[in-house]
Amino acid sequence: MQISVQLSWLEIATNHPQSLRLNLPIAIGKDATSLPQSIDGDQVEQMILNDRSVSRYHALLAFDRENVVVIDQNSTNGMLVNGILIDRSVELCKVLSSGDRLTIGRYEITIAFDLSATSKTIITGAPSNSVKLASTVSTILFNPETGLPQANVTQPSLASASNFPPNFFQLPMVEVQSLHQTGLPVYETTYGAIGGGLGSYIWADYLRIFGVAVDQIVALGLEPQPYARYKRLCLNSQIPLYERLRSNSESCPDNIWGFPSYAWREAWHDFTQGKIDKTCKYLWQVFAEPDLAETYTPRSGNVFDSIDREASRIGWDKIYRYGRVRSLRKTDDGRYAIAYSLGQGNHAFLVAKYLHLAVGYAAIQFLPDLQAYRSQTEDFRAVVNGYEEHEHIYQHLENHGGTVLIRGRGIVASRIVQRISEIRQRSPQQKINLLHLMRSPKAQGNSYGRAQRTVDNHYEFQPFNWPKAC
Ligand SMILES: Cc1cc2nc3c(=O)[nH]c(=O)nc-3n(C[C@H](O)[C@H](O)[C@H](O)COP(=O)(O)OP(=O)(O)OC[C@H]3O[C@@H](n4cnc5c(N)ncnc54)[C@H](O)[C@@H]3O)c2cc1C
Numbered sequence: 458m459q460i461s462v463q464l465s466w467l468e469i470a471t472n473h474p475q476s477l478r479l480n481l482p483i484a485i486g487k488d489a490t491s492l493p494q495s496i497d498g499d500q501v502e503q504m505i506l507n508d509r510s511v512s513r514y515h516a517l518l519a520f521d522r523e524n525v526v527v528i529d530q531n532s533t534n535g536m537l538v539n540g541i542l543i544d545r546s547v548e549l550c551k552v553l554s555s556g557d558r559l560t561i562g563r564y565e566i567t568i569a570f571d572l573s574a575t576s577k578t579i580i581t582g583a584p585s586n587s588v589k590l591a592s593t594v595s596t597i598l599f600n601p602e603t604g605l606p607q608a609n610v611t612q613p614s615l616a617s618a619s620n621f622p623p624n625f626f627q628l629p630m631v632e633v634q635s636l637h638q639t640g641l642p643v644y645e646t647t648y649g650a651i652g653g654g655l656g657s658y659i660w661a662d663y664l665r666i667f668g669v670a671v672d673q674i675v676a677l678g679l680e681p682q683p684y685a686r687y688k689r690l691c692l693n694s695q696i697p698l699y700e701r702l703r704s705n706s707e708s709c710p711d712n713i714w715g716f717p718s719y720a721w722r723e724a725w726h727d728f729t730q731g732k733i734d735k736t737c738k739y740l741w742q743v744f745a746e747p748d749l750a751e752t753y754t755p756r757s758g759n760v761f762d763s764i765d766r767e768a769s770r771i772g773w774d775k776i777y778r779y780g781r782v783r784s785l786r787k788t789d790d791g792r793y794a795i796a797y798s799l800g801q802g803n804h805a806f807l808v809a810k811y812l813h814l815a816v817g818y819a820a821i822q823f824l825p826d827l828q829a830y831r832s833q834t835e836d837f838r839a840v841v842n843g844y845e846e847h848e849h850i851y852q853h854l855e856n857h858g859g860t861v862l863i864r865g866r867g868i869v870a871s872r873i874v875q876r877i878s879e880i881r882q883r884s885p886q887q888k889i890n891l892l893h894l895m896r897s898p899k900a901q902g903n904s905y906g907r908a909q910r911t912v913d914n915h916y917e918f919q920p921f922n923w924p925k926a927c
Pocket residue numbers: 651652653654655656657677678679680683684685686687690691694696702703704708780781782783815816817818924925926927
């Protein structure tokens with residue numbers, strides 16, 4: 458029988474509420490390699506708390522004699538239950554009630570569970586390693602795109618990574634010699650870029666333009682096209698290839714001089730097609746923006762095509778290497794060691810003199826009530842974030858109609874309204890309801906001096922803001 462517990466806490470680094478449902482037993486600690494993967498041949502779930510005050514293997518949550526218990530694993534700092542320090546000279550194993558607060562290091566974790574459905578005793582024996590598991594369970598796999606747990610999938614990467622990176626990566630500095638002693642491949646380069654996305658690509662582009670040879674740069678990432686992740690997020694948030702981005706005309710990741718800009722290029726393209734009116738429109742926009750004309754922004758498809766051309770020019774295919782980066786450390790000779798995996802049981806190191814780190818947005822955030830709903834129900838299809846893949850919702854509306862509730866009124870919300878409105882026009886026979894929930898009415902836009910933002914339908918139109926890439 459599986460007994461699952463809901464673990465809720467505030468993430469220290471971001472102060473964002475987090476929630477996970479895991480099956481017992483759950484090993485808690487800061488180092489995945491120190492946590493047991495199985496006890497008595499059965500699988501253990503792992504909860505990693507990234508905090509110095511947490512021991513490598515701090516505690517075990519388990520089911521013992523019809524109780525959920527927490528067992529201290531000889532941790533350095535011990536733990537508190539509902540604010541009271543567990544006296545380890547008296548008890549190592551503490552029975553928990555649903556709703557109890559467990560303090561481990563700086564983390565305060567609320568534990569919730571329901572034992573009403575459980576039957577007879579499953580467990581025998583004393584604390585720790587003699588605990589018998591309720592059943593074999595899968596570990597939680599985090600979806601790299603959404604940052605959310607995926608239900609019922611085993612996580613080969615964690616298991617395979619059990620002894621990788623090696624223990625000496627716990628130290629702030631590693632010896633290059635120890636990397637070689639592992640017997641794993643050790644590659645060396647001058648410039649190492651982590652992520653392989655747009656940030657890495659732009660850095661590599663600059664280096665190449667300033668004369669660095671292609672074999673001196675390595676970009677480690679998960680997808681060969683530098684814009685792959687960005688494109689996916691754009692498509693999910695309803696910016697198809699023919700729609701326009703927010704960057705302006707000269708913010709060109711593929712052209713550090715900004716000329717010819719996207720506007721010039723589009724104008725020239727349309728001119729050669731005989732579309733004089735459009736040519737004039739784009740040129741007028743770039744001369745008159747932002748006061749007399751809307752700021753020009755490029756079509757996403759054009760941007761991706763230009764990046765492809767520049768990528769091929771600078772030899773990006775020789776720079777990019779597939780690799781999931783697991784850890785970075787300084788080396789004893791003043792460089793950086795990057796431990797990365799190419800697949801299950803397939804690991805390597807890269808040593809670089811200079812390091813550039815650009816791994817994109819950390820995760821997609823939900824409001825706490827939505828996060829709780831998704832964690833509890835594991836329903837990742839009906840409640841979605843605009844940046845997640847949710848094409849199935851539009852398909853459903855087109856084929857069966859339905860009601861959509863949108864929360865928020867940012868740029869993504871406006872794109873979703875646009876898409877649904879297009880479906881309504883295309884499929885008038887379907888009954889499609891749209892409820893747009895906004896936190897507060899917006900009668901008037903923000904103002905600065907005599908400038909005032911326009912408001913329409915409680916949407917405030919924000920003028921173009923300079924993109925991060927600038
Ligand atoms: C819908 C949308 C529209 C946007 N519009 C604009 C715009 O108009 N103009 C603008 O300038 N910016 C825009 N942005 C922002 C822009 O996308 C980001 O600023 C930019 O992509 C950041 O570059 P990056 O390299 O840090 O991240 P990314 O381009 O996301 O690349 C990060 C890469 O790191 C990889 N990675 C993560 N972890 C690891 C790991 N452990 N090992 C190996 N690889 C890893 C990821 O797979 C990813 O490929 C927009 C963003 C979105 C989502």
